[in-house]
Amino acid sequence: MRVLSKSRFKLGLECPNKLYYTGKKNYANKKNENPFLEALAKGGFQVEELARLYYPGGHLLEGEDWDYVKHWNQTEELLKKENVIIYEAAFLFDGLFIRTDILVKKGNIIELIEVKSKSYEPDNENIFIGKRGGMDSKWKPYLFDVAFQKHVMQLCFPEWKIKSFIMMADKSKKASIDGLNQLFRITKSADNRTGVTVLAKSKDELGNPILGKLNITDIVTGIEIGKYAYADGLTFIDSIHDYKETYINDKYMNSPTSYSACNKCEFRTSDEDKKQGLKSGFVECFEKQNKWNDTDFKKTSLFDISGIHWTKSVKLFNNNSIFAESLNQDDIGFKEGVGKLSDSERAWIQIEKAINDDDSIYVDKVGLREEMNKWVFPLHFIDFETCTAALPFSKGRRPYEQIAFQFSHHTYYEDGEIEHSNQYISNKAAYFPNFDFIRELKKALEKDNGTIFRYHNHENTILNAIHVQLLKSDEKDKDSLIDFIESISHSTGNSAQKWQGERDMVDLWVIAKSFYFNPLTKGSNSLKDLLPAAINSSNFLKDKYSKPIDKISLTTTNFPTDFVWLVHDENKVINPYKRLPPVFDDWTEEEIEHSISDIEDINDGGAALTAYGKLQYTDMTTSEVEQITSALLKYCELDTLAMVMLYEHFKALIN
Template sequence: MKTDFSKILSKSDFKVARCCPTKLYYKKNGYQSANDGNEYMEYLAEGGYAVGKLATLHFPEGIRIQNELGLESAITQTKEELQKENVILFEPALLTEGKVAAIDILVKQGNRFEIIEVKSKGFDSDNPKFDKGWDEYLEDIAFQKELLQEVFPDAHIDCFLFVPDKAKRTKIDGLNALFELKEVETHNKFKFYEIEFIGDPELIRKDDFMVKVDVNDEVKKRSPIIKNAIKVYCESLQQGTKIQENLNISCFSCEYNAGEDKNGYHECWKGMPEPELHIRDVYRLGNIKENKESVANALIGEKKLDVDTLPEKAFEGVWGERRLIQINNTKAQSEWIARELKEEINSWKYPLHFIDFETCITALPFHKGMRPYEMSAFQWSCHTIKQPGAEPIHSEWLNTDPKFPSFAFAESLMNKVGYDGTLLMWSSHENTTLRNIYYQMEEYNQSIPGLKRWLEYVVKFDKNGAGAFVDMNDLALKYYFHPVMKGRTSIKVTLPAVLAANNSKRTENWLSNFDENINLLHRGEDGIIENPYKHLPPIDLLENAEKVNEGTGAMRAYEDMLFGISKHQPEIKKAYKEALLRYCKLDTLAMVIIWEHWRNLK
């Protein structure tokens, strides 16, 4: 008889429930989640595919459970293999009463077991500690141990993490390019990603890049809480009941607010007031505290959700002033601009360079001698306005080779913008990236004529430093507000706000002639220009292709293009390249459009 897994608590179910028990009901009952999407891209972005394969290479005698044949088959094969006195299994599946879990690596030696959880999260062996960021991984292991102990009640079980060591440097050149991903579709349409290592496994075993971390004490500390939580979650699944968590500020970002018919957020908030000006939209709501307690949570508990119920404390300090500007101008449906913004804009020296970067952090290093989790900068876009009244000129750079790109990236930008004019960014990401490259140059003894000196001119190294960049996000926060922005100042919300108030023919021309055969000027029924990011062309060549209209999508597309299943498919790589260039180009054009609007405001 087939197992009814709808009433079985899996590892992923457990993880969701630990975030919020109510979500367990929504997950098991098919409520639409905003996180439902491209599993392959998430798998790729986490870097887990390569780290997981790399970990198994340390155990050449290990046997992989064929989970692509389905969970029932994996459970049966695991049972058979565990009858052996000594065995090492990859992804064995355990089913106990009401619970199921797959273990990354399980080592059995008689009555002694090792649970080895492989994670792509970096661990620093020079500073070994477990902060809150490790909680979900340690609870995951505790969950697995509970199941294994039920199957083997008399066994001694040790628990380990197997993770990249940020304190170590790899001895293998081009490590991150030594993994090949291939999609395999099984007879039951289950998609499985087969990973092949094309290097020398013996070099992996000699490299100390991965570290095995004893977490027995950490798991033991969490065990009573986890044991009780498992009991509660299993009972709710068996009874088909919902565990209703108390509403709080984190509920405002619930992923189960995506569906029409089965919307978990709406179910949770049913009966709560829905004022026109809701506290959930207030700038930095979570930072409003009284006696170190969240004001928002207290108001939610009292069903006071109108912004007028906020205490005076919410309007103190710099953030309080911003909240007051937001609320007053939202009530008046007015656009607000401080005189300091025009003064700032008028002080900029031409040429104006509007700059945006795309970066990624890969678990595995590019080259011998590098550490895991080094930031790499793979793309920049720049719109330059040479003089007052001039049209913006676009330039760009994108790496398309599986090599460490950051030094060539910085050098190409230096050659483009040099020392003249004003460099503009949105938020501090660009400054942070170039500062990181400066330190990487020192660490890896990179001598590139003029680049170190240029970086010293451009980068703001600390809060007292100068630097050449002007942060337009900071200007938006201090000096500009439009009701469309609500409590945010990102470029993705400031651009639609500016377009809602737009009366610039230049802006319309830039959007309608965005690129060859691409018109991003579209108006809604109300006559307002729609968000151009929504109209970037999709990639139609690949079912799994990432939609490149925000930063995470760009990073994942880049990783698929260079390291994923698409790296040997020229047509798809070409489509990704075009999508990445369009997206980054729109980011810097957005900055130009915002600047154009600001400078024309009275």
Template sequence: MEKHILSKSTFLRGLQCAKSLYLYKNFIQLRDKQSAEKTAIFNRGNNVGLLAQKLFPGGIDATPAKRSDNFSAVEKTKQLIESGAEVIYEAAFQHNQVLAILDILVKKEDGWYGYEVKSSTKISQTYLLDASLQYWVITNYGLPLQDISIIIINNQYVRNGNVELDKLFVAKSVKEEVLKNQEFVEEKIHSSKLVAANAEQPNVAIGEQCFSPYHCDFMGTCWKNVPKNSVFEITGIPKVEQFALYNAGFKTIAEIPLNNNLNASANAHVLAVKNDEEKIDTPAIAKFLDRIKYPLFFMDFETFMPAIPIYNKTKPYQHIPFQYSLHYKKDKEAPLQHFSFLAEQGLDPRKSFLENLLKHTPSEGTILVYDALMERNILDGLKKEFPDYASEIDWRLNRIVDLMIPFQEKSYYHPAMKNSFSIKNLLHALVPELSYNDLMISSGSIAMTAYEHLQNETDMFRILEVREQLHEYCKLDTLSMVKVFEKLESVSS
């Protein structure tokens, strides 16, 4: 058997961009380093596949001792089929130098059935193409499939006791779509092999394909000549508009003419960059500040979203609050105080989270939250889960004011905000001396994954280390809010 040229991932890479496939095959060293954020997202829900195997118990795993030894995987799968195995996990096949590794292969009375497992709650076009390639390889290899299905997670499932696999997972046959795709798959395999073997790099300009369906990992190479302050830094407009500007010759924001078709929000940013100045609407800021009454609570929650519900009465991917940070100021001159909560790993954190939060927000005064939607939703959810605390929770909900409002309404705008109102952008623009750069945990996604991993961590040193990092991250979120609020106070007087 010759070494494979394409696998599922390189096939899909080629569909996204021929140049990406070429670079991957010939210049893999140019790949961008994976960001901590991306690694965190990638690592979420990677135990879903193992749990789904239990839908078909008693199977044999065809994964070889050395994971990259695809020859052995294909050979082992062949032997398992010949020896009468009825359930094979990670079944490997190769045809015409294309490798396919199927999550679960099951023999029923009328023949073989294939299953691909996804930790998603929806079947995307990419998943259909993935299943189409698997089907093409397996059937051309010589194993007819009665059906091929994608197993996804049922987002309406509510855990009650042990996880009920037949309710948590939904298997959907995609054979009809897969059959329709067979001709397309064959053509693409042919053209992708030519691209991979070509001596010359395909001439592909940067475009929307760089972001869809995945963020390409060769942007460091292809985008190196895109200047700083480019039109791609205008957030809040579709990519198609960014590329229209770029391809019309306007490479930087400063080059965009004032008579353009951009929306008002994007234009405010264009103007701020052109004039290189911040815009401060003092009366609007003063009006916002009028709503805010001391003592002040600066509040931020962290949540995690297990794909497989860990606790009773929770659904897949439900936000479970496990941490908060609170900075507190009794009055304008009072020293800043800090309170926090971080749940013990391994226990349902919701009740202790709520009880500690209520204890730390006892008095009158405004509760400032940055982008309050998530915090409001969490408190609403806790109200349903713990109705005895409903009136206490309502009292907190009624005191919440969203600190993002004056920035979202552009009462205070700085060109470095880049038309985005994330707390990090704000900090960079208004309080550059504070930064997340030195933190090991530097975003909500990383915090989410770090806490989820703690559930199975047994190394005490590692547990303490991660908990310390989580404390530092969440504390900086609310300290940033304090600094941003002080900035608003200083420009309003």
């Protein structure tokens, strides 16, 4: 039985053509969801179980998710009661099917409560609707989701008066008990069903509430009457009808391609997908609608070019100026940088190299040398692994506070010696590690005044977060720790205090963007893409790291000394990250990143925080804990070694 569910409705809002490709095993899908990985990464299951405890005595409808009629019949029977609470209530009407997180019925007054593993600040009056009356694009999918649920419920029971709510973590609230997160254990059954075992018997054991409920009834009404549109020309009711007919009849809607939708399309094939014989929905759409041929798919297009402003890319796509060969400097808003490459300059370099089939590196040797001459030896390279936990670890902590659970530190000495100097990891459950983390980092970096490097702004953001946590703490050494943080970082825009340290970390991401472009990255500035590109472009790196660790003036903490970092496959160096063991359950880092790619604020590092989630929220043997810990330490050591390799690559280029 095919029905338009709320998840498929949301997929149709992204792009109606996706309704044809979803669920088909012969098509590649980068967002093939794994509920267990998602639960570990963002805590959605735990938040939902916590919300249910706020509404005790409810009836849970579970099992056999595919049996829509069964769940609808069970729901109908329960709704005969004057007053009832149902978790996962099901509603089926003429090919439309939805399930609600929490439904509260008092006569014909209904509360529809959607639980989200997100957070909000209660003093933000414009969380959903901006000051100018427009809907916040980040919240649009969730609000339309609730509107769809309300619409189907109203079709089933026209006499109901339905109030709609979103329940999520209130960031102003503090946990009043220790170990709140440990009361909700994530489980995976033999048939791979993900669930949560709740150890709390009632809400009285949970301390003060940390979830809040926001009334969105008026917003939902606005969606229904067309006040808020999802996209130009797309009405709410018409979209439901069109998506239902498309999905139930397994039709391809032939919706026009667009830059914004197609740029994020998950139905693309990787080289591995092609080897497995999987088809690409992305390719089929452009063959049907844009008449692309095999040659076109090999060309560099707007989807590959980094540095063009999003609005310009949309306009160029709409004008059919899609390929690099059709673009000029005016098209991309070309503007020269001052002392460094601007984003549009980088884009133009990429475009020119694509047109000329030029794989050579661009490097501003003068600018790069001038920057590198400022750096003070010994050089320190650091990388943090962090997460934000939906449910606080300990008393006094708030939802979604930053947790810093791991760092790695490499030192590069002036004579070329490289040392994996320090590492820290907290693998204990229900423990708030941030203050121990910063103490260990302080010990690692306070021995000299050498330049400290990070990659992108994550480490600076985390130090700012710990700075705030320390200010509110009663740690005896808080002043010295705060002074240390201020010495190696700078305050962010929303910081109450302002500072910039004398040893403020140098961002290698900024250095790479400012003075260097490697066509092998295909426009990406991620270290995970830059590292293999640099290795395959550098004879120095290939020669050095094709030798055992103990032969190249390098120490290691987590690998045997005869380990060789670079291995060749058909004249191409294998990405070092692909040589690391899986973090757990034979899932590669790449597979984990794809599975949780939709989660907000998770880019690189998703594999680490997912593994940390498993340490926190599942019951494990000592050997399993040790296995995950060992894998995490290896990954983090490579993260900082990758930064060292990038530095060596730059050094070789300017010399």
